[in-house]
Amino acid sequence: MHLAQAEHVTCRFGAVTALDRVSVEIPEGQFLGLLGPNGAGKSTLINLFAGLRRPTSGRVRLGGRDPRHPAARRHTGTTPQETGLPAALRVGECVDFVAAHYPDPMPRGELLERFGLTGLERRQTGGLSGGQRRRLAVALAFAGRPRLVFLDEPTTGLDVEARHALWEGVRAYHAEGGTVVLTSHYLEEVEALAERVLILDRGRVVRDGTVEDIRDAVRIRRVTLRGVFPLPPLSGLAGLEQEGDVTTLLTADVDALVRELVAAGVPLADLRVDAGSLEDAFLAITRAESEGIS
Ligand SMILES: Nc1ncnc2c1ncn2[C@@H]1O[C@H](COP(=O)(O)OP(=O)(O)OP(=O)(O)O)[C@@H](O)[C@H]1O
Numbered sequence: 194m195h196l197a198q199a200e201h202v203t204c205r206f207g208a209v210t211a212l213d214r215v216s217v218e219i220p221e222g223q224f225l226g227l228l229g230p231n232g233a234g235k236s237t238l239i240n241l242f243a244g245l246r247r248p249t250s251g252r253v254r255l256g257g258r259d260p261r262h263p264a265a266r267r268h269t270g271t272t273p274q275e276t277g278l279p280a281a282l283r284v285g286e287c288v289d290f291v292a293a294h295y296p297d298p299m300p301r302g303e304l305l306e307r308f309g310l311t312g313l314e315r316r317q318t319g320g321l322s323g324g325q326r327r328r329l330a331v332a333l334a335f336a337g338r339p340r341l342v343f344l345d346e347p348t349t350g351l352d353v354e355a356r357h358a359l360w361e362g363v364r365a366y367h368a369e370g371g372t373v374v375l376t377s378h379y380l381e382e383v384e385a386l387a388e389r390v391l392i393l394d395r396g397r398v399v400r401d402g403t404v405e406d407i408r409d410a411v412r413i414r415r416v417t418l419r420g421v422f423p424l425p426p427l428s429g430l431a432g433l434e435q436e437g438d439v440t441t442l443l444t445a446d447v448d449a450l451v452r453e454l455v456a457a458g459v460p461l462a463d464l465r466v467d468a469g470s471l472e473d474a475f476l477a478i479t480r481a482e483s484e485g486i487s
Pocket residue numbers: 206209210211229230231232233234235236237238
């Protein structure tokens with residue numbers, strides 16, 4: 194069953210087309226990573242599903258209904274990119290206030306524990322650190338035991354420990370059958386968690402598949418060499434990283450690259466070839482899109 198659907202959705206803001214005939218179906222239980230460069234339309238799509246906007250054309254459905262209808266959103270939790278919490282309210286009061294809107298909320302203690310916020314019930318939200326505040330905002334999306342959550346950049350501004358605490362909570366929710374739509378600029382998080390990845394670019398869906406599908410579609414490989422040497426001009430190079438005496442070359446054609454290196458007399462010390470990451474594939478796809486060669 195599909196919990197949420199967008200059918201040929203276009204959303205315009207004046208002259209800007211934020212979404213251009215986007216269709217996507219979100220089945221129950223899926224962990225979907227929504228990726229795209231800045232301004233690709235990710236937040237706009239989430240806002241449509243959250244019932245905050247209506248599309249210029251096309252149709253958006255949540256549990257088979259228009260998401261602007263409150264009943265359609267009863268089983269949905271959302272953490273927008275930016276959230277404001279009343280500074281004078283205590284953490285526990287915030288949770289109780291949100292939980293009161295739902296028939297079967299998660300017990301306060303359990304919710305706070307899931308997101309590493311135990312012991313902060315009596316703290317006013319204005320006295321929380323930025324990371325704690327963000328985690329509370331994310332936790333609130335889960336207060337009503339939703340079937341589907343939309344998390345727009347939930348880990349922005351969190352340190353490593355806080356990110357782990359947050360992912361533990363989200364992972365536990367998904368392991369129990371919860372459906373997650375996540376946008377994040379941390380692609381290694383999406384790579385580790387998402388079962389499906391949808392890439393938007395300038396309002397259009399440019400890729401939709403599993404992490405493996407996306408990586409395989411571009412077949413980017415990471416070729417690593419050790420040593421200090423001048424690099425010759427290389428054709429078909431999709432990226433270059435240099436750290437200390439380790440050079441990493443990204444390419445879709447390892448054979449041709451190695452031939453060029455050999456021909457130029459580059460010493461192939463500690464040569465390693467690894468599969469590219471989701472981030473490598475993402476950058477190759479969005480670069481190709483912006484150059485109009487996909
Ligand atoms: N309320 C609005 N008024 C005018 N333009 C808007 C509005 N909301 C979004 N846009 C424009 O629509 C496009 C898509 O924006 P959106 O915020 O959905 O992108 P995004 O993929 O979430 O970007 P980011 O990664 O930067 O958060 C952008 O060009 C943005 O400037």
